[in-house]
């Protein structure tokens with residue numbers, strides 16, 4: 001199919017054929033025994049994918065923003081203090097959302113492309129009674145990854161609940177909920193989970209559920225209220241039927257297939273593959289003479305890359321040419337630098353072939369925009385970096 005394009009944006013991503021065929025299967029009743037089995041299995045598998053031994057999974061129809069909304073609605077009461085570690089657009093969104101539920105939000109920020117240091121976060125935590133510490137694992141507007149392990153340890157030390165926006169990370173970046181002391185992690189189906197858009201996925205650990213049960217005021221969002229969904233999730237996991245709102249039947253079928261694939265690959269292997277592919281992308285971009293939004297190498301995510309345009313190249317000139325070469329990429333998102341960079345998603349079942357095709361299309365786009373570089377250099381550097389990264393132990 002000559003018109004086929006590879007979708008390499010930070011969600012939605014390319015989906016596996018078995019996932020898509022589950023989506024296209026005849027829709028059953030949400031009470032059909034085989035659907036109950038699939039839903040129950042998906043809930044169990046979610047716990048494994050989030051590396052949570054004792055979390056309560058929620059699968060809701062909605063996007064990633066709904067997953068964020070459920071965390072805010074169920075954990076915040078008016079007047080609660082929240083500390084947001086802001087690394088871009090999605091930190092801004094989380095702060096605004098939490099304020100809607102009456103939180104008093106304090107934000108620690110860094111320059112665009114940077115991230116607040118653990119010392120800065122600790123200074124903010126010290127002497128304040130925060131109920132929540134909110135962290136974006138990978139901010140999709142900057143491609144910056146935070147050190148969730150270190151920040152969650154600080155949250156534990158100062159007695160806050162640790163909430164992680166893992167929408168661009170879960171099942172791609174290393175995230176160990178139980179081991180690292182993360183209380184809530186959330187994502188959406190269309191990112192590294194590998195299912196078309198439409199599901200909000202939330203894992204709430206025991207401390208989060210305890211804080212929810214200890215609320216003094218009712219949850220100010222009817223659809224998102226865990227009181228409504230908890231009996232449903234428990235029932236399906238026990239292979240029983242219960243109803244609050246109709247589940248997205250086909251998406252849940254597809255989710256169960258994708259979670260099965262993720263577990264078959266193994267999470268450690270999956271994290272290592274994402275690291276190796278990311279190092280290939282970064283090497284390819286660097287040799288083409290492009291900088292990146294993350295200010296330091298160790299701030300760069302493994303699920304996506306945010307390269308800066310070289311002088312003279314614009315999104316309007318570049319992106320359609322990359323698309324004509326067969327690959328769809330995304331433009332900028334962070335309002336302060338929107339026109340200065342573009343974004344490549346490389347999560348889910350992305351393989352080396354996809355990365356080389358993407359770099360080839362980027363080279364075609366850059367060349368036709370008049371940027372000078374040795375043709376093929378990006379592809380070659382990516383190939384070399386991938387083999388080096390894959391031959392090293394994680």
Ligand SMILES: *Cc1c(COP(=O)(O)O)cnc(C)c1O
Nearest residue numbers: 063064065090138140167168188
């Ligand atoms: C995509 C994304 C979201 C929002 O998810 P939607 O499904 O678009 O609502 C939130 N946070 C991060 C980090 C994301 O990458």
